[in-house]
Amino acid sequence: MAETVVLNPMDWFRKQAEKENKKNILKKSDRIGQIIGIVGVFVVLIFFGYHLSKPTGFFTSTFGILGAILFFGVNVVGIFPQAVRLLTGRKNPARPFDILNSALFLVVLIYFVATFPFDFSHFAEPLPFSLEFLINWVSNSLASLLMVLGIIGLLIALPYQILLFKAIRELPPELKEEPSGDAQPASAEAPSEEQK
Numbered sequence: 001m002a003e004t005v006v007l008n009p010m011d012w013f014r015k016q017a018e019k020e021n022k023k024n025i026l027k028k029s030d031r032i033g034q035i036i037g038i039v040g041v042f043v044v045l046i047f048f049g050y051h052l053s054k055p056t057g058f059f060t061s062t063f064g065i066l067g068a069i070l071f072f073g074v075n076v077v078g079i080f081p082q083a084v085r086l087l088t089g090r091k092n093p094a095r096p097f098d099i100l101n102s103a104l105f106l107v108v109l110i111y112f113v114a115t116f117p118f119d120f121s122h123f124a125e126p127l128p129f130s131l132e133f134l135i136n137w138v139s140n141s142l143a144s145l146l147m148v149l150g151i152i153g154l155l156i157a158l159p160y161q162i163l164l165f166k167a168i169r170e171l172p173p174e175l176k177e178e179p180s181g182d183a184q185p186a187s188a189e190a191p192s193e194e195q196k
Contacts, residue, residue: 010167017167024092026085034086041079045072050126058125063117074108077101095165102161106154113147116140 026034051058052068059067078101084094112118120140124132 013163013167014171016164017171020164021092021168021171024090026089026091031086031089034082037082038079038086041075041082045075047126048072048075051122054125056125057119057122060117060119062115067112067115067117070108070111074101074104077104092168095161095168099158099161099165102154102158106151106158109147109151109154113144113151116144118143 048058048071050056063071081094081097081101084097085091088094118140120138120143123138124134124136127134
C-alpha cells in the first residue's frame, strides 16, 4: 500500500520562498521589462486622460472625482513596484509595494464593478479612425466580465503574495545571501583599486 504524504502548506511556501529568493537579482532583460512596464502605465494614463479631458463619453456622469482618484491613482501606484525593482535591481524590496498595489487594485475593481461608470461604445475614440478596430469590439458586458475575473484572480493572488513575502522574510540568513551571477543590482559599485 502506497504511503500518503501530507504536505504542510508552510513547508510548501518555504520552498517557494527559496526558489523566489534565488531569482531576487534582476537580469538586464528584466530591468528593461520594468522600463517598458512604466512606459506602458504612462501610455494608459495618457489614453484615459484623453477620455477624461475631452470628454469622449467613455466616463459617464457617475464617474466623478472619487472615480477619477481611484482610477488614475491605482495606475500611478502601480509604477512603484516597477520603479523599486528598476532602481534596486532586486525583486524582494518591491514585494511590499506589489502587495499594496494588488490590495488597492482589488478595492478599485470592486468599486468599479459595483458602480460601472463607463460606456465602452466610446472606448476607441482616442485612437485614429484607422486603428479603432483594435479595441472597438470591447463591450460593457465583456469589460464587466474581465473586471470580475480580475477580482477573483486578485482574491487568490493577494494572500499568496502576502504569505510568500512572509516566507521570504523568515528565510535563514544563509539562504538570503545573494546568488552569484552576471546580474548586478543597480546600487552595486565597482570595486576600488584597493579592493582589487
